Each structure stands twice: as structure tokens, then as C-alpha cells.
Amino acid sequence: MALAFLLPALVILGAFVVWPMISAFRLSFTNAAGFGVEEWVGVDNYVKVFTDPEVQDAVVNTLQYTVLFTPTAVLAALLLALVVNNPRLPWRSFFRTTLFLPFVVSLAVAAFAWSYLIDPQVGLLSYWLGRMGLHLGNVLEDPSLAMPAVALVAVWKNFGFYFVIFLAGLQDIPASLYEAARVDGAGVLHRFRHVTLPLLSNTFAFVLVFAMIAALQAFDQIYVMTGGGPYGHTQTIVMEIYESGFRKLELGFASALSYVLLIATLLLSVVQFVFFGRREEDLA
């Protein structure tokens, strides 16, 4: 009986998640090129993954992106959640809705809007920044600024989501704890340090890992804004998978690369599950 209920979902997950995963593993040891014969090439693809300078650049770029994106998005979300959690702040629900709004805008569209805003000739933001004495030039053509720019677009899109999770975490902290701390003479900083931080630590870890997983998958806005440039400075792992798998049709190599992404995500997910489990217990 239960099987009838489960069947459709199991067929889909089996065919389009589990089987492809096995299939990718097999492909990663071949020189498959989309059509025709594929030969077993052993660990060649993995050797290439770990020695090819282009791949290493992509790995380094992805890490750089993760380091730029994760702390910025998570800390901005936490800070704003702390401010909006203040019950004396007016228009709280307005702020909550507005800060979450970018989350429903696609990264591709966000990339268009930001490209225009930072356009060196006609961009409103470049103009305003220029008026304030900050001349950034052509950001997306600048090897040192292109990556921060694409990371910032993702921060803009995603921080509202993390903000809402933090806000819920903060609201779960019993007011009585703050009262007790206040009675004991604890100031704002003390209360933050000894009540808020410890009770928010699980939510914090959850959001942090969540943001890191999202960062590892960076693609959309980069594809739109820089196409991996300038000179490969924003080329990420997923960009590399897309190009090798769907442009150059090096399916074997793309599969080996996919496994690198998969292993990295799995490691982070295990950490996340530990905290997710704890968070569930907290909520229960």
C-alpha cells in the first residue's frame, strides 16, 4: 500500500538523482564526449582535475568567492536581524518584507540591474560613488574587483533569506532570559554575549553552512556579468563544469569535476545535518 504512494517520487529520485550520481561516477573514468565510443581512461580525469592550472584557478576562485560571499551575507543578515528584533523599532514588518524581497528576484535579473548600476559610463551607483570621490572604473573588467562585484550581487539576493531565519531564531529566545540578565545588571553587550550568542549558535552554524553550500554552486550572475572573465578571474567550479560538459563536451572530465563539487558539498552537508538535527530539537 505504502509503495503506491511512494512510487512516483521514488521513480523520479531514482532516475534523476541516484542513477545519474552512479552514472557520473562511471563517466568520470572515461573519455566520453557526448557521442560515439567512450574508452576507460582510469584516473586520468582526476589527475587532470588536480593538476590542470585552469581547474586549480577555478577552485581557488570558488574559495575566494565563498570567502567574500559567506561572511558578508551572514553577518549582514545577523546584524539586521538584531536591529529589527528590537520591539521598539517602528515599521518592523515593513523592513522584514523589504529585506526579503530580493530573494524572489532571480540572480540573472539581479545581475542585469547591478551591471547597469555599476556601468562605468552610465551607471547610477558609479556616478554616486564618483561624486563621493570613489572612482572604481570598469569594475567587471578589473581582475581585482570583478569577483567582489559578483559576490556582492549574491549577497544582495540572499542575505534577506538568512536574515529571516536569524529573526526567527532571535524570537525563539525566551524574553525571561533577558529579563533575568537585566535584573542581574547585565548591559546590552553583556546580554548579547551571554544570552543571544549562545542561544543563537545553532541557527548561526546552520545559516553559515547553508551559505557556504550556496557559494560553492555560484554560477548564474557570473555567467551573466563576466562570463568567467576578466581573464578567468571569476571562473568558478560550476562555470567550469558547464563549459567542459556542455560547451566542449568533455563529459568524462566534467563528471570528475562534478565529483569534486559533490564531495565538497557532502562534507558541508554532514556538518549542516548535525546542526539541523540540533535546531529541530531546539524548536521542539
Next chain:
Amino acid sequence: MTALTLARRAPGRSVDDAPRARRPMRTGTFVSLLAMLVVTAFVLLPIVVIVFTAFKPTAEVNAYPPTLMPDAWTLDNMRRIVTELPFSRLVLNSFVFAGGVTICALVFDSLAAYALARIDFRGRRLLLVGIVATLMIPFQATLVPVYQLVSDLGWVNTFPGLIAPRAADAFGIFFLRQFFLALPRDVDSAARIDGASEFRIYRSIVLPNVVPALLTLGIFTFVNNWNDLLWPLVFTTRKEMGTITSGLTLLTGPGGIIPYGVMMAGSLIAILPLVVAFLLVQRRFIESVATTGLKG
């Protein structure tokens, strides 16, 4: 300067918290409020720019110094985007793709979640662990073999090819199972004694009680698929089968020097359905995102 004007105007829209503001405000709160207004204006800036630029004549879009609002409003950009791209087709594709995925996923996920939450059978725990484990696999990592499979089925450039691989997902199953578990069991035991079939219990007792959860999951699935770029980019090679999100990127490719005004007009159309839907259900949606730690 303009940012400040915007910020000052913005709060007028929200009235629900207004009475609180009447009490004398502490300096700290006032500073927080000012900071929040600046942050909000900055966060809204790209969206505001999309809206205004969509109606700006090209001369103004390229004028220096740049301005926020158009002097003369025009529909030229809107007219032009329809000729640059098979625009209505792309919007339709987006609705069919995102809507199709959403409907399939809601049906299949809720069926599976029902079995995992309310029917006792051997190996249930193990199956649940297996399903949850697939959550950890990013779709980008299986894209190559999934494409091969879809291509073997002859489904490239078709709606089944876009929709089927996403017609069920582990997160939705896990998410709905939590809600099904929370429903009291006495009603369905009673129904079972009266001879109701499991499907009947699922349809007439369990589903009507989790409408908010279905709605949240539905919107979330719809938004994610509507906005996805990599998926339609891979599974559609013909321009007319793309989605609005993937179609817009064709405008910016090599050689595709398209005026910003036209791009913003396209962007506006792409975000409008989602922004409107979000604003209609935002309170409930944000709350359920918050309490469940919904996954993107």
C-alpha cells in the same frame, strides 16, 4: 540624495506597526531606524532602477549624469523587447515549466510524505534516511548524466525534459512529512475503522489540513524554478523553448549589445509575477520560511 527621498517615502506603506511609533523614541532606536531606512533604500535600489529604467527613453538611459527617474516616460523599451525575443513564448514557457514542476512536485512529494509519515511499513526509517541523503547532492553535480538521460529519452527542448527531473524532490518530501507528522492521528484511525481507503484519508483528511504548508512549498518551488538559469540553459538549445530567465541572457551574450532600457524592460516582466505573488502572501510565506529553515 535620491536614496534619502526614497527612504523617507517608503515607510508610509506600512501601517500595522504605526501605533508603537507614537511613543517617544529613544536615541538608540532612532539611530537604528535611520540606519534601517538607508539600508532599505539601498536594498530596493536595483528593483527601483529596473522599474524606472524600463520606461526611460534610450537618450536618457545613456545620458550623463545618470538619473534615477525618467523625465519622459516611454513604452519603447517594452515594445522593443517583444521584437528582440519571442517574449510571450518565453513567459509562457516559464509558466509551464515552473508551474508544471510545482504541481508535479506537490502531488508526488505529498504522496510520498504521507506514506512516510502516516503508514507503518517495514524499512520506513531506512527509506527516509535514503531520501534525505539525496538532499545533499547538488543538481549541478549530476547535470551531465541527467542531460544524457533526458537526451536519450529524446526530451531535450521539450517540457517533459525540463519538468520530469524535478517532478519530485527530497526537500519537499521531508518538509511535508514534518507537517503530516504534526497532525493528530485519531481522525484517520476513525476513518480507517469506517473503511476509508488510505488515498481517501490522504485526500480528504490530511491534505486539507496542510494547505498553508503546500502553499509555502508551492511558492518556493515556483520561484526557484522560474528564476533558475543553469537548468533551462542546459535543457533547451532552441531559443523558443527557453524560459524568460534564460532568454534574457541571450541579449547580453557576445555581440548582443542591447540598450539597458530594453534589458530592464525584460527584467521587469521577468520579476513582476513573482514580486506581486510574494507581496500578496508575504507574511505567511516569510513566517514559514523562518520556522522551517527552508532550503534553496
